[in-house]
Amino acid sequence: MFATLSDRLSDTFKNLRGKGRLSEADIDATAREIRIALLEADVALPVVKQFVGAVKERARGEEVSKALNPAQQIVKIVNEELVAILGGETRRLRYAKNGPTVIMLAGLQGAGKTTLAAKLALWLKDQGKTPILVACDLQRPNAVNQLQVNGERVGVPVYAPEPGNGVGDPVAVARASIEEAKRRLHDVVIVDTAGRLGVDAELMQQAADIRDAVRPDEVLFVVDAMIGQDAVSTAQAFLDGVGYDGVVLTKLDGDARGGAALSIASITGKPVMFASNGEKLTDFDLFHPDRMASRILDMGDMMSLIEQAERTFDAEQAMKAADKLAGRGDGEFTLDDFLEQMQQVRKLGSLSKIMGMLPGMGQFREQLENFDEREIDRIQAIIQSMTPAERANPKIIDGSRRARIAKGSGRQVSDVNQLVDRFFEARKMMQQMARGGGMPGMPGMPG
Ligand code: GDP
Numbered sequence: 363m364f365a366t367l368s369d370r371l372s373d374t375f376k377n378l379r380g381k382g383r384l385s386e387a388d389i390d391a392t393a394r395e396i397r398i399a400l401l402e403a404d405v406a407l408p409v410v411k412q413f414v415g416a417v418k419e420r421a422r423g424e425e426v427s428k429a430l431n432p433a434q435q436i437v438k439i440v441n442e443e444l445v446a447i448l449g450g451e452t453r454r455l456r457y458a459k460n461g462p463t464v465i466m467l468a469g470l471q472g473a474g475k476t477t478l479a480a481k482l483a484l485w486l487k488d489q490g491k492t493p494i495l496v497a498c499d500l501q502r503p504n505a506v507n508q509l510q511v512n513g514e515r516v517g518v519p520v521y522a523p524e525p526g527n528g529v530g531d532p533v534a535v536a537r538a539s540i541e542e543a544k545r546r547l548h549d550v551v552i553v554d555t556a557g558r559l560g561v562d563a564e565l566m567q568q569a570a571d572i573r574d575a576v577r578p579d580e581v582l583f584v585v586d587a588m589i590g591q592d593a594v595s596t597a598q599a600f601l602d603g604v605g606y607d608g609v610v611l612t613k614l615d616g617d618a619r620g621g622a623a624l625s626i627a628s629i630t631g632k633p634v635m636f637a638s639n640g641e642k643l644t645d646f647d648l649f650h651p652d653r654m655a656s657r658i659l660d661m662g663d664m665m666s667l668i669e670q671a672e673r674t675f676d677a678e679q680a681m682k683a684a685d686k687l688a689g690r691g692d693g694e695f696t697l698d699d700f701l702e703q704m705q706q707v708r709k710l711g712s713l714s715k716i717m718g719m720l721p722g723m724g725q726f727r728e729q730l731e732n733f734d735e736r737e738i739d740r741i742q743a744i745i746q747s748m749t750p751a752e753r754a755n756p757k758i759i760d761g762s763r764r765a766r767i768a769k770g771s772g773r774q775v776s777d778v779n780q781l782v783d784r785f786f787e788a789r790k791m792m793q794q795m796a797r798g799g800g801m802p803g804m805p806g807m808p809g
Contacts, residue, residue, distance in 0.1 A: 494519050
């Protein structure tokens with residue numbers, strides 16, 4: 363989402379590199395470039411002004427003039443100011459002390475509310491909560507059904523008005539759902555409300571009435587990050603009309619410029635609490651301003667990567683493989699281990715998504731986006747066409763076996779050769795590193 367901004371800022375910093383001292387002209391030029399970068403990314407003007415003002419003031423101060431490396435100091439300042447406009451510290455959900463925690467969602471139609479309700483429910487469930495979803499969007503014909511389908515997919519019950527009971531009163535449904543949640547001992551109630559295509563008084567009144575009926579612990583305003591500057595005005599309208607405690611940005615996986623997303627917290631004074639970044643129901647997490655800033659500045663997001671790995675990886679299995687690879691465990695690292703590791707990494711998501719979280723990957727963005735994920739399927743197919751004996755002991759894979767494997771996997775013999783050769787190279791390299799032999803000229807991994 364923030365590719366252009368990221369590139370722009372990185373060019374700005376490049377111009378500063380190697381400078382021992384920053385002149386007034388350097389600071390002005392840098393400030394101007396940052397200003398253009400933010401405006402081009404669609405960041406709201408008042409936010410840009412405030413941001414550039416703060417960076418400029420700090421750039422003239424002692425922390426930069428006394429720094430050993432002023433350019434790096436500027437990056438640090440920009441990073442800190444980005445974190446600040448994104449809301450500072452990570453704002454976590456507040457749970458009710460007594461009775462169920464009530465979370466109400468509000469936002470325009472199409473913002474991604476219903477999808478988000480299910481994502482949030484799954485996220486809570488993964489943390490040991492027992493949520494229930496409540497369908498109060500009785501406006502959009504298919505909304506109740508959509509919530510029921512999503513609820514089923516994440517294994518969370520949905521409270522909805524009985525079909526055929528007339529039009530239904532969303533306020534009454536919301537009120538009744540709290541009683542139902544108490545009776546059935548759900549500890550979190552997620553109330554999905556109706557959205558409209560545009561902001562209107564009736565929609566606001568209905569949302570406000572639901573709010574008064576369920577007295578939520580958290581009201582979350584859900585907004586599509588792709589809608590640009592409109593996001594800021596909609597956020598303001600909902601703040602005035604319903605009020606909310608936090609913002610959820612959806613569709614952060616899109617390729618819009620994203621600046622509006624960066625402006626909302628500053629303009630409304632409400633923190634971004636969650637981010638939704640894909641069609642899959644697991645594409646959702648807490649929003650961490652520091653990590654987002656890091657990503658924008660291409661400093662990587664190792665924390666999110668590690669957390670994601672912890673959630674999906676089989677740690678014991680990975681440790682065993684690492685030991686084998688280092689020659690410490692029982693037996694050698696085999697193609698079976700390799701296949702298993704590859705499948706584990708795959709569970710983390712697409713390779714371009716994973717690589718994008720590593721620092722300094724901005725320069726490879728284009729290659730990453732063009733990377734053909736099917737390449738991994740091809741490697742898997744080749745390995746799966748080997749016999750168990752071949753996978754366990756790849757040394758026995760001679761010419762005639764290679765021809766058979768190529769045929770079995772629908773690939774060329776040269777593809778099999780390349781995979782086997784690279785496997786041996788990589789294994790050798792890892793073993794040398796494990797013995798403290800340092801890094802020999804880094805051969806590429808297969809693929
Ligand atoms: P609602 O009208 O606010 O309830 O919006 P929906 O939940 O029905 O979502 C509208 C559309 O946006 C659907 O097609 C969703 O699949 C899609 N969508 C929701 N969240 C995301 C997201 O994070 N990324 C992407 N790419 N699409 C999303």
